[in-house]
Amino acid sequence: MQVLVVGTIALDTVETPFGKKEGILGGSAVHASISSSFFSNTSIVGPVGEDFPAEHLDFLKTRNINLSGLENIKGKTFRWSGYYEFDMNQAHTRDTQLNVLLEFNPVLDANLKKTPFVFLANLDPEIQLKILNQLECPKLTAVDTMDFWIKSKRDVLHEVIKKVDFVLMNEGEIRMFMETPNIPLAARRLIKLGAKAVIVKQGEHGALLFTDDYHFSAPSYPQEIFRDPTGAGDSFAGGFIGYLAKTGDLSEGNIRRSVIIGSVMASFNIEDFSLDRMRRLKVHEIIERFDEFKKFSDF
Numbered sequence: 001m002q003v004l005v006v007g008t009i010a011l012d013t014v015e016t017p018f019g020k021k022e023g024i025l026g027g028s029a030v031h032a033s034i035s036s037s038f039f040s041n042t043s044i045v046g047p048v049g050e051d052f053p054a055e056h057l058d059f060l061k062t063r064n065i066n067l068s069g070l071e072n073i074k075g076k077t078f079r080w081s082g083y084y085e086f087d088m089n090q091a092h093t094r095d096t097q098l099n100v101l102l103e104f105n106p107v108l109d110a111n112l113k114k115t116p117f118v119f120l121a122n123l124d125p126e127i128q129l130k131i132l133n134q135l136e137c138p139k140l141t142a143v144d145t146m147d148f149w150i151k152s153k154r155d156v157l158h159e160v161i162k163k164v165d166f167v168l169m170n171e172g173e174i175r176m177f178m179e180t181p182n183i184p185l186a187a188r189r190l191i192k193l194g195a196k197a198v199i200v201k202q203g204e205h206g207a208l209l210f211t212d213d214y215h216f217s218a219p220s221y222p223q224e225i226f227r228d229p230t231g232a233g234d235s236f237a238g239g240f241i242g243y244l245a246k247t248g249d250l251s252e253g254n255i256r257r258s259v260i261i262g263s264v265m266a267s268f269n270i271e272d273f274s275l276d277r278m279r280r281l282k283v284h285e286i287i288e289r290f291d292e293f294k295k296f297s298d299f
């Protein structure tokens with residue numbers, strides 16, 4: 001397997017201006033691994049409870065995702081409930097029920113430990129740190145987080161960031177974490193903490209990549225079909241790392257291309273609730289949209 005994704009496997013309740021859906025498939029690891037699976041062989045690590053519908057696992061299997069790191073734990077699956085107003089860039093959490101996440105203490109098997117590309121999706125930073133400590137010479141590691149963990153486990157998150165290559169956060173999260181409204185400055189400070197590069201996700205406005213040596217700005221996609229932004233960040237990350245793993249090329253040019261691939265995957269994910277657009281997505285559509293990105297950002 002080329003990509004390892006660790007994160008939450010969830011049942012979400014989501015309300016947007018386009019409707020409300022209860023108990024739908026979600027979770028940071030699910031969105032990221034489905035997206036990654038379009039490019040690379042992907043393994044998922046995360047906990048599910050006894051109430052997790054088998055049909056969701058069947059869907060992951062249809063994408064050839066390796067489920068050997070999926071842990072069945074007695075109790076209820078992680079649940080998140082949130083809503084979006086007209087500004088769908090901003091998620092509002094109504095309720096987070098950690099449930100089986102509280103019991104989750106992953107031990108990677110010999111194969112998973114050797115996975116070269118690792119994405120630590122939004123999850124308790126203590127678990128992210130445990131995973132990092134089990135990896136045997138990864139080629140590239142990336143981490144995501146959210147306000148929930150920044151508020152409750154800031155110090156552990158610092159430890160995680162010291163050990164990873166790429167940090168992905170959205171605008172609000174990086175401002176909160178680095179305690180400045182200025183995004184380039186916040187990115188600079190994050191790199192000083194130890195990360196090699198920072199990707200700031202700006203929702204429908206695109207994404208920014210910062211390293212010590214260069215800066216890249218991915219354009220926004222003029223998306224007119226926009227029903228549910230949940231999982232956009234994770235779909236971005238899955239596409240980004242899945243494409244890097246597929247190509248094995250960590251040059252600046254290819255990292256820029258991977259950021260665009262991430263943006264393409266996020267732009268599909270928001271077209272429908274849960275993973276519904278990803279279920280119907282075809283590889284030729286990804287290629288066509290990638291070419292569109294190229295055309296409309298050329299000058």
Ligand code: AMP
Pocket residue numbers: 008010011012025026027028031079080096122123124146148149229230231232233234235
């Ligand atoms: P995003 O890509 O940021 O929109 O991520 C959305 C997914 O994150 C949802 O499907 C949720 O199940 C999951 N999620 C929400 N809160 C948390 C949390 N505190 N920790 C981990 N995952 C979460």
